[in-house]
Amino acid sequence: QQQVKQSPQSLIVQKGGISIINCAYENTAFDYFPWYQQFPGKGPALLIAIRPDVSxxxxxxxxxxxxxxxxxxxxxxxxxxxxxxxxxFCAASIPPGGTSYGKLTFGQGTILTVHP
Amino acid sequence: EAGVAQSPRYKIIEKRQSVAFWCNPISGHATLYWYQQILGQGPKLLIQFQNNGVVDDSQLPKDRFSAERLKGVDSTLKIQPAKLEDSAVYLCASSLAAAIMNTEAFFGQGTRLTVV
Structure with a gap:
């Protein structure tokens, strides 16, 4: 129930195109959904995040x-x-009040390649 | 603002040897996380500290992994003895403790461990 499933595993897009990465979760207690960007040799960095009160x-x-x-x-x-x-990487976490709030459950990751 | 510092960047050891990683979180961040990132996968939480207390270590292989956070600042993660399957990048992250909502987790560059 803690899983976050991400697709596709890899994506190739031409410059100027639209890249779309999808995630699905099971735990309805999740209330924070960030996306992280990771370059080779670097740690993940927060890109953008959303809470479930907006679409x-x-x-x-x-x-x-x-x-x-x-x-x-x-x-x-x-x-x-x-x-x-x-x-x-997409991720999700549960709100404060539960055990280990702030713990991020990550998807499997999508390798995006944008060709010039 | 200085980021999360980790050392060493790389480590190669033989199986059954021991190894230790060090993390210095962002100043003022009460929450510290250690994640394991196996090649091609998303990071997986090993242990979470709130100040110097453990909040979640449910996925830490306690027969071989240990971690401490003395004085609620720096942290060390130790593996003893190491196995081949421990080869991974070990990421440290920190965040402000928030009573109301989750806050951004900042990641270090990680330590790449190779067990041969």
Whole structure:
């Protein structure tokens, strides 16, 4: 019940295209859904995050769409650039009050390659 | 603001040897996490500290892994004896303790461990 399933495993997009990565979760107690970006040799860095009280959040070229009833959320990268080439992880965590709040349960990751 | 510092960056040891990793979180961050990231997978939480107390160590292989966070600041993670399957990147992360909602976790660059 703690799993977060992410797809696709890898994604190749042309420069200027839209990259879409999907995640699904089972635990309805999750209330914080961040996306992390990881470059080779670096630790994950927060890209954008959403809470379940909104259905969409946009920051620049990055948008999270959230479907609470379907227990799914996705990351859209508009106008994808070669510099966006990295591994992307979705994650989820439970709210304070439960045990180990703040603990991130990660998806398996998506390797994004943006061709020039 | 200085980020999460980890050392060493790389470590190669033989199986059955012991190894220790060190982490210095962002100043003022009460919560510290150790994650294990096996190649091609998302990070998996090993242990979570709140100040110097353990909040969650349910996925820590306690027969060989140990961790401590003295004085609620720096932390060390030890493996003794190491197995081949312990080869992974060990990520340290920290976050502000929040009573109301989860806050961003900041990751270090990680320590890449190779057990041969």
């Amino acid at each position: 969409e959040k946009k920051e620049g070229r990055f948008t999270i769409s959230f479907n609470k009833s379907a227990k799914q959320f996705s990351l859209h990268i508009m106008d994808s650039q070669p510099g966006d080439s990295a591994t992307y």
